[in-house]
Amino acid sequence: MPSRTFFNLKEEKRNRIEKALIHEFSKGSFEQASITNIIEEAKIPRGSFYQYFEDKKDAIKYVIEKFIVMDYEKMYQSLVDSNGDIFEASLKIYDYRTNETILNFDIELAKNILEELRKNNINVFENKDVLKTKKSLIEFINKEELNLVTDDDLFYFIRIITAITRSVTMEVLSERLTKEDGRKMLEKELEIMKNGMKK
């Protein structure tokens, strides 16, 4: 976590640093991000950076935390907007994640952060800020239409849909697929998931 010093900073300065962080972490992977670039852009001396953040990891963590909270809110909203239909919600989540700008976050940042989350196996739902405001997504899922045989089927459904949605999303963010093709594929894949693969 950033030091108290950082949070005590005048808003203008803190914003300048935040902006530089987001900018730099948008440009590439965690390893590629350069502290030198960050401090130059934010116009702070090297020593200050290390007074605010323990190290580079601490700095990206700060950005990730902000992103996670926003991401959860969006997921939650997607489900509510879809009246609890997890298939439709999945498409909505895909849409916003592959959109040019995700609130204040650039799509490039989204890509790198989603990557980082995956790499470090960070689960959005386990984030403490999310837990604090968690309205339990699961409650909002409409179970009427779902073929739930055992109690934990819903858990597996979510796992599967998450894996598929994430897989396509990453392909699009890495520019291996166009946004449109990715969406068509996701639609098709969700359709298959509804009906099953076996005769």
Add this chain to the structure above:
Amino acid sequence: MPSRTFFNLKEEKRNRIEKALIHEFSKGSFEQASITNIIEEAKIPRGSFYQYFEDKKDAIKYVIEKFIVMDYEKMYQSLVDSNGDIFEASLKIYDYRTNETILNFDIELAKNILEELRKNNINVFENKDVLKTKKSLIEFINKEELNLVTDDDLFYFIRIITAITRSVTMEVLSERLTKEDGRKMLEKELEIMKNGMKK
């Protein structure tokens, strides 16, 4: 690609270098791997390394290529051993990838390489060495039991199964799940995919 010089090397020396590469790339991500460690272990001077490989990326590419070819062979074998049942093959692939040693490759290396492949969006099937010997995996798939409506349904089936298998595999390799729990989950998830999610 490594230089001709590298391939002209006496076998003993080449093996020593290969071993050092695998050892170092097993220890962590691409960025964490240190050329200094590699040359110290392989007992070659710094300049030689750069005579054999363009740069660090070139070196890991070499290791990845070897891995990919072996991985494809294993996948192909899994499908044949399963008599064309893609669900069963998926479990077999999971098993071998989460196994202590994957042929000569350490499980840690597998993890880092699979990670690297994902990060750089490298598709095993697009590898030229694989393409060369590709006997078209798809031909071996038993379509009898599959609910194929349109022509490209099979393509989507493979995408979905791949996404899910990979997802669980990575969870296990990152030690978020035990191998056993991961397998149970995969079994369950494959079962769900057979039957579909919708009432």
Add this chain to the structure above:
DNA sequence: CTTCCTTATGACACTTTGTCGCTTCATAAA
């Protein structure tokens, strides 16, 4: 023996992260 090409080698230039000790500044106490 000389020539020519391939391979070997480690010092060096450059970059990057993170540390450390000193300076400056604001504010409260004397």
Add this chain to the structure above:
DNA sequence: TTTATGAAGCGACAAAGTGTCATAAGGAAG
């Protein structure tokens, strides 16, 4: 007004890493 105190500012520097380059060594052929 002066002094004390702690928060914040600051950049030189150590340490570690990557990639380059000029030069040495090897060896085959004429």
